[in-house]
Amino acid sequence: xxxxxxxxxxxxxxxxxxxxxxxxxxxxxxxxxxxxxxxxxxxxxxxxxxxxxxxxxxxxxxxxxxxxxxxxxxxxxxxxxxxxxxxxxxxxxxxxxxxxxxxxxxxxxxxxxxxxxxxxxxxxxxxxxxxxxxxxxxxxxxxxxxxxxxxxxxxxxxxxxxxxxxxxxxxxxxxxxxxxxxxxxxxxxxxxxxxxxxxxxxxxxxxxxxxxxxxxxxxxxxxxxxxxxxxxxxxxxxxxxxxxxxxxxxxxxxxxxxxxxxxxxxxxxxxxxxxxxxxxxxxxxxxxxxxxxxxxxxxxxxxxxxxxxxxxxxxxxxxxxxxxxxxxxxxxxxxxxxxxxxxxxxxxxxxxxxxxxxxxxxxxxxxxxxxxxxxxxxxxxxxxxxxxxxxxxxxxxxxxxxxxxxxxxxxxxxxxxxxxxxxxxxxxxxxxxxxxxxxxxxxxxxxxxxxxxxx
Amino acid sequence: xxxxxxxxxxxxxxxxxxxxxxxxxxxxxxxxxxxxxxxxxxxxxxxxxxxxxxxxxxxxxxxxxxxxxxxxxxxxxxxxxxxxxxxxxxxxxxxxxxxxxxxxxxxxxxxxxxxxxxxxxxxxxxxxxxxxxxxxxxxxxxxxxxxxxxxxxxxxxxxxxxxxxxxxxxxxxxxxxxxxxxxxxxxxxxxxxxxxxxxxxxxxxxxxxxxxxxxxxxxxxxxxxxxxxxxxxxxxxxxxxxxxxxxxxxxxxxxxxxxxxxxxxxxxxxxxxxxxxxxxxxxxxxxxxxxxxxxxxxxxxxxxxxxxxxxxxxxxxxxxxxxxxxxxxxxxxxxxxxxxxxxxxxxxxxxxxxxxxxxxxxxxxxxxxxxxxxxxxxxxxxxxxxxxxxxxxxxxxxxxxxxxxxxxxxxxxxxxxxxxxxxxxxxxxxxxxxxxxxxxxxxxxxxxxxxxxxx
Numbered sequence: 001x002x003x004x005x006x007x008x009x010x011x012x013x014x015x016x017x018x019x020x021x022x023x024x025x026x027x028x029x030x031x032x033x034x035x036x037x038x039x040x041x042x043x044x045x046x047x048x049x050x051x052x053x054x055x056x057x058x059x060x061x062x063x064x065x066x067x068x069x070x071x072x073x074x075x076x077x078x079x080x081x082x083x084x085x086x087x088x089x090x091x092x093x094x095x096x097x098x099x100x101x102x103x104x105x106x107x108x109x110x111x112x113x114x115x116x117x118x119x120x121x122x123x124x125x126x127x128x129x130x131x132x133x134x135x136x137x138x139x140x141x142x143x144x145x146x147x148x149x150x151x152x153x154x155x156x157x158x159x160x161x162x163x164x165x166x167x168x169x170x171x172x173x174x175x176x177x178x179x180x181x182x183x184x185x186x187x188x189x190x191x192x193x194x195x196x197x198x199x200x201x202x203x204x205x206x207x208x209x210x211x212x213x214x215x216x217x218x219x220x221x222x223x224x225x226x227x228x229x230x231x232x233x234x235x236x237x238x239x240x241x242x243x244x245x246x247x248x249x250x251x252x253x254x255x256x257x258x259x260x261x262x263x264x265x266x267x268x269x270x271x272x273x274x275x276x277x278x279x280x281x282x283x284x285x286x287x288x289x290x291x292x293x294x295x296x297x298x299x300x301x302x303x304x305x306x307x308x309x310x311x312x313x314x315x316x317x318x319x320x321x322x323x324x325x326x327x328x329x330x331x332x333x334x335x336x337x338x339x340x341x342x343x344x345x346x347x348x349x350x351x352x353x354x355x356x357x358x359x360x361x362x363x364x365x366x367x368x369x370x371x372x373x374x375x376x377x378x379x380x381x382x383x384x385x386x387x388x389x390x391x392x393x394x395x396x397x398x399x400x401x402x403x404x405x406x407x408x409x410x411x412x413x414x415x416x417x418x419x420x421x422x423x424x425x426x427x428x429x430x431x432x433x434x435x436x437x438x439x440x441x442x443x444x445x446x447x448x449x450x451x452x453x454x455x
Numbered sequence: 456x457x458x459x460x461x462x463x464x465x466x467x468x469x470x471x472x473x474x475x476x477x478x479x480x481x482x483x484x485x486x487x488x489x490x491x492x493x494x495x496x497x498x499x500x501x502x503x504x505x506x507x508x509x510x511x512x513x514x515x516x517x518x519x520x521x522x523x524x525x526x527x528x529x530x531x532x533x534x535x536x537x538x539x540x541x542x543x544x545x546x547x548x549x550x551x552x553x554x555x556x557x558x559x560x561x562x563x564x565x566x567x568x569x570x571x572x573x574x575x576x577x578x579x580x581x582x583x584x585x586x587x588x589x590x591x592x593x594x595x596x597x598x599x600x601x602x603x604x605x606x607x608x609x610x611x612x613x614x615x616x617x618x619x620x621x622x623x624x625x626x627x628x629x630x631x632x633x634x635x636x637x638x639x640x641x642x643x644x645x646x647x648x649x650x651x652x653x654x655x656x657x658x659x660x661x662x663x664x665x666x667x668x669x670x671x672x673x674x675x676x677x678x679x680x681x682x683x684x685x686x687x688x689x690x691x692x693x694x695x696x697x698x699x700x701x702x703x704x705x706x707x708x709x710x711x712x713x714x715x716x717x718x719x720x721x722x723x724x725x726x727x728x729x730x731x732x733x734x735x736x737x738x739x740x741x742x743x744x745x746x747x748x749x750x751x752x753x754x755x756x757x758x759x760x761x762x763x764x765x766x767x768x769x770x771x772x773x774x775x776x777x778x779x780x781x782x783x784x785x786x787x788x789x790x791x792x793x794x795x796x797x798x799x800x801x802x803x804x805x806x807x808x809x810x811x812x813x814x815x816x817x818x819x820x821x822x823x824x825x826x827x828x829x830x831x832x833x834x835x836x837x838x839x840x841x842x843x844x845x846x847x848x849x850x851x852x853x854x855x856x857x858x859x860x861x862x863x864x865x866x867x868x869x870x871x872x873x874x875x876x877x878x879x880x881x882x883x884x885x886x887x888x889x890x891x892x893x894x895x896x897x898x899x900x901x902x903x904x905x906x907x908x909x910x
Contacts, residue, residue, distance in 0.1 A: 216854025399671025
């Protein structure tokens, strides 16, 4: 890559960070309908940013939900196209009282940028825009055509994107897809993510008596919706964390011995993880390491539970209603619809007496494995190594990017997951942040990739 | 009783109801610190109401919590005194969206008065004030001296009243204590309550990792606080509702065969209860009827549960914190402190790996049995019979009035629980209401009692 391009990035660093901070100030929480206008505002911000970068096309494209931002630049001499995917929406911020600074008032502290979306995924999306901008401003051209697809529903499971990608298959046609929404292994330890877990999710609603009851007048003679929910949820996992839903593990593709050996080379993760999480002991299925628990094993987690009185003190009530939110992380060999159905059947079969149970399905996404023999993967690891001075490893990630499976099926092109976040950056949690070291090195890595890729 | 006294009640019915509605408009929720001023306002309202009724003394008396209202009227010729206890505080109103009309905007519909506190206990307390007012206005005197003790912390377990009663034992000295805070058996079926269940309560706080975690990045390798809480709570009861806390049933005084025979004469309650509660089946400990479940058997209920994400849709988070609120209804032979300790020990012994569990105790109250051979009990049942045209039965109640045990121990006088609410009036729940039929008949019953009591 030309040193002028890098120099452009260095010269404009403060201005770019100011722009990113402006982007992060927009509370584009896709899950909350109150923030619908903010989500749109963030989309419009991305359009302007792409225009400012020199793209010839940059526009909002409507969906049944939040809009997609599409941008492109092409040159008749270029024969290949890189598609960049990112998302401009962010997770909710509660419990907001646990943030050290307000989630939408970004602050840089100790070379870390704190804000909801700093790392997941506004910061990482922004780096691609700036890399392209630098090449266009300095060289007036790009070695490949580029297309940007930046969506606003990733954090709610991309409900509109499947249809959007299918409908605009020709518009999106490219040779390779780049996504920066995955973490590297740690400080100075780059990695290319070659696998993601899938997702299925559902809400469980338990109803007992037709209204809340006085626990003195009725207690002992009627089912309590919370007890019923607790009893029901307790049947989902055994005491060691193994999921008890019949058929849940059927078809799971176990990692190969070679893969497991590779993960072992990454070193022991348990002590680091305990310290990071502030727990005295980890907890997981027997026979697997913590890394394997999060990368190659499926999970079932209750993400939220609520019912009855939640205020100060106590209220002697038998609640009519109790609710739980459940998500599963799925691994290759598991299908979200099948797993949802198995869970629904389990809940039905284990419903305690005296209550009715209803379920509602939410987000889902299939698991993913990358074609690591494609040449772009070698270019990617080499680019990381050149910038970071450390070889990049092939890893997996326990998170889900549901749309990856859609791209895989609809576009049938290699998907390169080149992330720059650190695992400790509190994605989805209070005090999300992004290390500026990886912001800087990440843009340099992307520029090296563009410069050295041969398709 | 003189017909003029009854006539006074009839003539002033609308005015009295307007006063009660004014009383009910004050949101005196003792559990919520935001309503502290409202609670005081309700106390001041009661003072004015007692003064208006003709009492010679009526005043606020401070406590470490919400104030007590004390009032009295005496005449040198009277040798005996009736003490009336009631409470002017009310339960919280959530889930407020389930109310058909706002809880603090009373409405009369179909001869029922809807408002939080309509029945429990503002309405019933108000009836005593009006009965005394009628006798004083019409006769200028009362056959017995009267003292009123109306507190503002009943719904939070009367934390200040134990000390208050002990400290003011001489001031409160009386021959009999009347309380109207218990239901009759049903429409036209009066009853004197001869037993109450006690109460103990605690909050359980579970903590896993030091913060909320992304379920993709960490899921499978770390304990989830909600799963741990669910697992812990599921150990407290078996699938049939029998409490599994070691020693919980030790010392429980079983009802006598005679008592159980008496309850059977009240008829089958199960079908009525199912229909009232809108459930297809009841749920309770084997070997007892529904009436026994609620009158003579102890319970352990989770009254509230919360943790993780509770908003729209899903959030793929592993929550750090999860909480539950637990109360037990206790029967004669059980001690609240002992039971709390047994539960705490159980929770400690069953804490799942990877989390810490803390407990906080809240309200408590001992169970109670009345001395039914005292003559006031016969006068009470006769008074009901005269007004309702039906014999009044001795029953028990599953609810708790913690202060009853205090009065029993400190004042050592017979406690007469003469209630006028119906079991279906949604105490502690949305759409609490009070049947005006029992408001009218109740005042008449109280007047008859005053008129015929011989001490």
